[in-house]
Amino acid sequence: MQDLNTQLTQKAINIRKNIINAMGINKSAHVGGSLSCVDILTVLYGRVLKNIGKDTQDRDRFILSKGHCALALYAALAEFGIITEDELYTFGENDSDFPSHIVQNKQKGLEVSSGSLGMGLPFGIGSAIALKRKNLDKKVYVLVGNGELNEGSNWEAIMFAGARKIDNIVVIVDDNKMQNDGDSKNVLPVFDLGAKIEAFGWDIITVDGHNLEELEAAFEKAKNNKVPTAVIANTVKGKGISFMENNSIWHNSKMTDEEYSDAMKEVENVN
Amino acid sequence: MLINSETTAQLSRMSSRGAFGEAINDIKDPDNKIMVVAADVINSARLNNYAERNPEKVINVGISEQNMIGIAAGLANDGYTVFCSTFAPFASMRCFEQIRSQLGYMNLNVKVAGLLSGFAGGTFGNTHYGLEDLAIMRTIPNMTVLSPADCTETVKAVQAAAEHNGPVYIRLTGVPGQPPVYKEDFAYKIGKAIVHSEGTDVAIIATGTMVYEAIRASRALTKKEISTTVVDMHTIKPLDTELLDKIFKTHKLIVTVEEHSKIGGLGAAVAEYKAVFPDAPKQIIMGIPDEFLKAGSYTYMLAKCGLSAPNIVKIIQENI
Numbered sequence: 001m002q003d004l005n006t007q008l009t010q011k012a013i014n015i016r017k018n019i020i021n022a023m024g025i026n027k028s029a030h031v032g033g034s035l036s037c038v039d040i041l042t043v044l045y046g047r048v049l050k051n052i053g054k055d056t057q058d059r060d061r062f063i064l065s066k067g068h069c070a071l072a073l074y075a076a077l078a079e080f081g082i083i084t085e086d087e088l089y090t091f092g093e094n095d096s097d098f099p100s101h102i103v104q105n106k107q108k109g110l111e112v113s114s115g116s117l118g119m120g121l122p123f124g125i126g127s128a129i130a131l132k133r134k135n136l137d138k139k140v141y142v143l144v145g146n147g148e149l150n151e152g153s154n155w156e157a158i159m160f161a162g163a164r165k166i167d168n169i170v171v172i173v174d175d176n177k178m179q180n181d182g183d184s185k186n187v188l189p190v191f192d193l194g195a196k197i198e199a200f201g202w203d204i205i206t207v208d209g210h211n212l213e214e215l216e217a218a219f220e221k222a223k224n225n226k227v228p229t230a231v232i233a234n235t236v237k238g239k240g241i242s243f244m245e246n247n248s249i250w251h252n253s254k255m256t257d258e259e260y261s262d263a264m265k266e267v268e269n270v271n
Numbered sequence: 272m273l274i275n276s277e278t279t280a281q282l283s284r285m286s287s288r289g290a291f292g293e294a295i296n297d298i299k300d301p302d303n304k305i306m307v308v309a310a311d312v313i314n315s316a317r318l319n320n321y322a323e324r325n326p327e328k329v330i331n332v333g334i335s336e337q338n339m340i341g342i343a344a345g346l347a348n349d350g351y352t353v354f355c356s357t358f359a360p361f362a363s364m365r366c367f368e369q370i371r372s373q374l375g376y377m378n379l380n381v382k383v384a385g386l387l388s389g390f391a392g393g394t395f396g397n398t399h400y401g402l403e404d405l406a407i408m409r410t411i412p413n414m415t416v417l418s419p420a421d422c423t424e425t426v427k428a429v430q431a432a433a434e435h436n437g438p439v440y441i442r443l444t445g446v447p448g449q450p451p452v453y454k455e456d457f458a459y460k461i462g463k464a465i466v467h468s469e470g471t472d473v474a475i476i477a478t479g480t481m482v483y484e485a486i487r488a489s490r491a492l493t494k495k496e497i498s499t500t501v502v503d504m505h506t507i508k509p510l511d512t513e514l515l516d517k518i519f520k521t522h523k524l525i526v527t528v529e530e531h532s533k534i535g536g537l538g539a540a541v542a543e544y545k546a547v548f549p550d551a552p553k554q555i556i557m558g559i560p561d562e563f564l565k566a567g568s569y570t571y572m573l574a575k576c577g578l579s580a581p582n583i584v585k586i587i588q589e590n591i
Binding site: 125 | 303327330332333335337341345346347348350372373377
């Protein structure tokens, strides 16, 4: 177990390295929110999801609804061998298949086109119903941002999934407490997010979104739930790069030469 | 469904949304691939029979159009052919972005039926009119846009949409008792317009309920020795450009007629295509003016906008 966790910790470090390398110098990326969800992606790809990158019926479904953090997903897919490093490094290039917001490509593990917020969760419910209709014992995992939950369409979906007890859907909220304009508590306070979702008939599991063991335990618990599950992952925007942490400038920004070197040095020591 | 004069009359009495429900009810689904997702319009879309027979295939999401399209998209992504429905303004506008960025972008197999389009909402007024759905829907890459002329063609459109791979918008208008254009079975193919009469002077290209008016106008014009071609352009996208190529070469005047805004619908689609032809004939676009009109009954609203056979005749006489 210790070895496995060490391996997983190393994976998370590598994914952060991939993010910084693919972003490179003078290329804009939603790096803050990408770094905040790395550990969630590490556990999902390292422990939970099966048959990703294969366009088969029995693949697990992972939907990155906060599509602006595509870079984190590409970085994880590269680390887990689903896409090549060459493909990862086309990020931000003209005509890339791996642009700033995801374009569906199931063979490459990209389940759904995304980028416009509030669309992944309704889509995930459709996927979850389809899996049930086909008697496939699979779950759908949807990663949303806390800022994204400002979008009303999420609440339509949350209301529906709770009412219909769609128990094969797990939503992970990357709750980094920030969004484009800064601190979410200033932009639009949501008060107790967990209580709100719970009121619609969901089970809520709150974890440290940078603790791999807590994340894994949450996904394990969600497997047996008879209602939809929301894992609220408390995270830090820009996690792992001190000058990016909790700094809204890095919601979407470019690195200079110097910032790139500093980021690479730090990324080795994260976790 | 056997289409004959008897079924045509039955369909016509229930209006296009009734015909939609009947058509869904009639679809053969041996592989269990059809799903229906509706936003609190099971009754309005006459889907009750289908829902009673196939409760596991019908999802009522309540009044949440964005969620409806998302759920439909997720189902389609897993191989289902999904029919969605709500009233046309909501179907085309409230969830437009979901339709564009999910159904269009991923080319998903979801068919959206916009009920009560055009002025079919009558005294409900502008919030419930479908004035711009053709314009909006045809901007989306991968989208097929259908605009049936009557209840019989609605059945044909639903059948064709079920077999077509990709997103489709079906615009349903007209009210119960709308006179049918098609009283017998006929060949219907997406993208292939139906020519009702072939003339030499004027081509009246109509869609939706205006096909019936165009046919009536054509008869009146024949008596006045004006020879008209009448086209049922039931597919707004992809447009039947092969037919238009011929029409542009052989007619002196084109008149497009639609129960839709003059902006962006059938008239605009024809004009956009016609723009590159140096010697193409003049075109008159008949449709709904660019303003929010005070509400009234269905026939009152059509008359207010000059969407009638006598007015088509008048416009043609003035412009020939």
